[in-house]
Amino acid sequence: MSSKTEMLLEMLEDLNRASQGNVQASLIISTSQGLPICTHYPEGVDEGLVPEEDVIAGRSMQIQDSTSRVFKELKRGTFVRMLVEGEQGYIIISGAGEDALLAVLTNKKVNLGYMFFMMTRVARQIEKVL
Secondary structure (H helix, E strand, C coil): CCHHHHHHHHHHHHHHHHCCCCEEEEEEEECCCCCEEEEECCCCCCHHHCCCHHHHHHHHHHHHHHHHHHHHHCCCCCCCEEEEEECCEEEEEEECCCCEEEEEEECCCCCHHHHHHHHHHHHHHHHHHC
16 A cells, blocks of 8 residues: 555544544545545445445535536535435535545434534545645
8 A cells, every 4th residue: 555545544544433433434536537546444334334435436426516516506606515314324525625525424323513523624634645
């Protein structure tokens, strides 16, 4: 593993620890290619509840692209972060500089305010590394 990859993985692991085990998957996604740059699946997560990294990356890019157009049309400024709630948990997508997105799948027990805070912090770190 390269040192850059190791740093990115450590950021995702820190995000998982900060969530107190409520993160089910976290990814750093290239916005130019729509592919995962780095992925973290915590130990003990039920594989039946979490899709493969390519599926998460592709769907996250679709959501972000559509939302960015809506933000522009409704004059809400540029995309910062988005929360999508489902019966089983949340998808949180955050910008991480011009070249990346940070996508996190969580269960319903997560503290959303703290997760937003931590994701903003991690997104800034990702931007510096990339």
